[in-house]
Amino acid sequence: MQKKHTGLKLLAAAGLLAGVHSTSFAVDSASFELGTGNKSQLARVAAQWNWNTALWQGSSTQLGGYWDLSLAEFRQNQYQNIPGQKKNLTDIGFTPVFRFQANDKKGLYGEAGIGVHLMSHLYDNNSRRFSTAFEFGDHIGTGYVFSNGLDIGLKLQHFSNGGIKKPNSGANFAVLRVAYPF
Structure with a gap:
């Protein structure tokens, strides 16, 4: 129980940090993501x-970035390493994302981020088992921002507890992201 409270405290502190570095609390964009990996799928909505x-x-060009607050649903299709056994879990995440892009923020970009995630229960799918509900999520990606602001990207996402507790097998996902500014 203490670890769940620690994860929530870290997420709250990250949220406060986001507020300190923003001049406005108004959301700048929203995204929808679909991903797959390790016989699992994920659907995620986020605000930036x-x-x-x-x-x-x-x-x-410039190196800038954004704060990303997300809510995801994972569908494990080989839960506890049993083919066909399914189980869902929910994840809330907060990630600072660094983006290398044109000064006008249009066209091709590359990005990377490392954030914190709190899962509703332990991920246990296809021989990949997490020992903590608190996970780090890091990603690298690329994409394109069109002149109307539509942002389409592809990223590789990795989840792991960073060695906090064993086992720490981690899981990888390929994620398609579509975002639109407000």
């Missing part, structure tokens, strides 16, 4: 808050 200042800016 853009960083108002670039970390680095050149004549045509």
Whole structure:
């Protein structure tokens, strides 16, 4: 029980940190994601808050980013390593995402992020078992932002508890992301 409270405290602290670095609490964009990996699927909705200042800016490109608050549903299709046995779990996550992009934030981009996730119960699917409900989620991705602001991307996502407790087998997902600004 103590570990769940610790994860919630970390998530709350990350939320406060997001507020400190934003000039507004208004959501800048929303996204919908579908992913698959390790005989599991995920569907995720998220809200993003853009960083108002670039970390680095050149004549045509910059390193900026955004805060991402997400809610996901995982469908495990080989729960406890039994083919055909299914179980769902819910995940809430908070991730700072670094994005290398054009100064006008249009066109091709690359991004990476490492965040925290709290799952409704332990993931146990296809010989991949998590020992904690608190997980780190890191990703690398690429995408394209169209002139109307539509953002379509593909990312590789990895979940792991970072060695907090064994077993720490982790799981990988390929994720398609569609986002639109407000």
